[in-house]
Amino acid sequence: MKIALLRNLYISLLIVILAACRSEIMNPDELVVAPESKKGGGSEIVTLNADAFIRRAFIKKKASAGYRMTASVSNSEPDTVHIIDVKIKASKGAPSPTIKKFTLYWEKSEPKAEVSSFSSDELDFVEDAVGKTYEVSYTMLNAQGKKIGKVKKKNITVEPPEANLPVLESIRITNSSGKQWICEIVISDPSNIIDNAEVEFLDEYSGPAPNPTIVSLSFAGEINLGQELYTGILSFEGDPTKTNYPLLVSGNAKDIKIFTIETSSTPAYSDL
Incomplete structure (x- = not known):
């Protein structure tokens, strides 16, 4: 009687173990590398x-x-x-x-x-x-x-194209008349975003003070395709030609600053 009971318990336990192993083998989460194929809609x-x-x-x-x-x-x-x-x-x-x-x-x-x-x-x-x-x-x-x-x-x-943002190409401060100093900057602006510019003299210089320290530059024409010239007049309290002036240049669309870049320029006399 006891032997028959133990045999039945052994068989039941064996069935449970085999079922668990089969369930683990057939776990669909382990079959991603061999996806099931179904027919549907003719494809x-x-x-x-x-x-x-x-x-x-x-x-x-x-x-x-x-x-x-x-x-x-x-x-x-x-x-x-x-x-x-x-x-x-x-x-x-x-x-x-x-x-x-x-x-x-x-x-x-x-x-x-x-x-x-x-x-x-x-x-x-x-x-x-x-x-x-x-x-x-x-x-x-x-x-x-x-x-x-x-x-x-x-x-x-549908989204618009990304604008080609303007880039400062060059800056120079020259004097061709012996009286007025002119600040000229060239901006590459293929999307025609900029309509004015501004130059600010930073404090880290050791020469004659500029006057004014912030200069508004106006559009003076297009020199090449997509390249625009902006100019403004300024003066110095002495000869600035031996001084390199740190500058903050910004290109603006009306009152909005589109870009600001720190650079420098040394004023020079020009015969042009």
């Missing part, structure tokens, strides 16, 4: 334990011509997504795209963040599309051309 879809998803997508007008679309994809396996097929549809009142289907190709990956970027420069519109909204459908594909997850849809508003 094969790869289902991942951690499904890839579009983290961010945007369409930006390029400064030259055309538009650039970029999508950032998050996934536990950075190499899972190979390309992204895109379909784009205009909302009411938005200009039509010149193409309605195109592909985003891999651009770069950030392994630590498990993010990959995909982009395309194929997109264009029949008219300026900045500020207009489009419905975009994304189909992510692996290297074998099989769909990953479901089609993702997003409404995207």
Whole structure:
């Protein structure tokens, strides 16, 4: 009687252990590297334990011509997504795209963040599309051309191009008449943002004091394509030609400072 009871208990315990081992082996979390394939809608879809998803997508007008679309994809396996097929549809009142289907190709990956970027420069519109909204459908594909997850849809508003910010090219303080000193600066401003400039003399100098210490400069013309000249008149309490003056130069759009840079200049007499 006791022997039969112990045998039954042993068999029950063995069944429990085998069931636990089978459950551990079949844990779907351990099968990400061998995804299940399902048939649906006539095309094969790869289902991942951690499904890839579009983290961010945007369409930006390029400064030259055309538009650039970029999508950032998050996934536990950075190499899972190979390309992204895109379909784009205009909302009411938005200009039509010149193409309605195109592909985003891999651009770069950030392994630590498990993010990959995909982009395309194929997109264009029949008219300026900045500020207009489009419905975009994304189909992510692996290297074998099989769909990953479901089609993702997003409404995207087209962004303007990034402005080419102005840059200070040069500065000089000259005197050609023997009386007036003129401050001249050249600013590279291809986006035509700047409309006035300002020069401030800092205190760290050991020569004649400038008067005034802050000089407003006005637009004096374009010297090259995208390069603008700004000038202003100033004076010194003595001969400044042997002094290097530390300066703070700012380019402004009305009352807003677009850039400020610290530099220096040594005044010089000029025959020009």
